[in-house]
Amino acid sequence: MKTLTYEQLASILLAVIALIPSRAVRYTALGLLLAAVILCKIRLQSPSMQLSQLAVSLNHTEEYIREAMVEVPRSYSRLADQMRRLYDVTNTASCIKRRILRSETKASSWKGFRSLSTDIRECITRFRSLSNEIGECIRCVKNIRTAVELILEAEHQRRLASDLMEPQSALAVV
Structure with missing residues (x-):
């Protein structure tokens, strides 16, 4: 359906x-x-929902890089560099999550709730900045995935070129 x-x-x-x-x-x-x-x-644009989507994207990208490392051992160092970049984004996402959890803890107390309710502009600004930071992390993960795909495609093209050269070299020997 x-x-x-x-x-x-x-x-x-x-x-x-x-x-x-x-x-x-x-x-x-x-x-x-x-x-x-x-x-x-x-709800879909809340930082916590965006953060959960980012976590899923990070996990899928990490698995993709690990599979690429097995498939293309020749480009291991470049893939390891992409993995390092991915770990940097994971660290940034963890820091953002910690800030979200701290703000939720502050909002759950009565004094925190009163102070948050009196300063709505500050909450909206914080909400936007968190969303922007998470959006930047999502863009970084997409860039990392694209870089890994480019590495894999370059390796496939190299293999195709070597496969094309094999019959020509065999003919030259004969």
């Missing part, structure tokens, strides 16, 4: 809402739907 795209899902939901005969119920349903969409968007 095919999965629905966001546009198709939105069209279906709006069509269902349009079928509601009472205007009051229709607009209430539309308002609730809009509120749910906004809350889901906020």
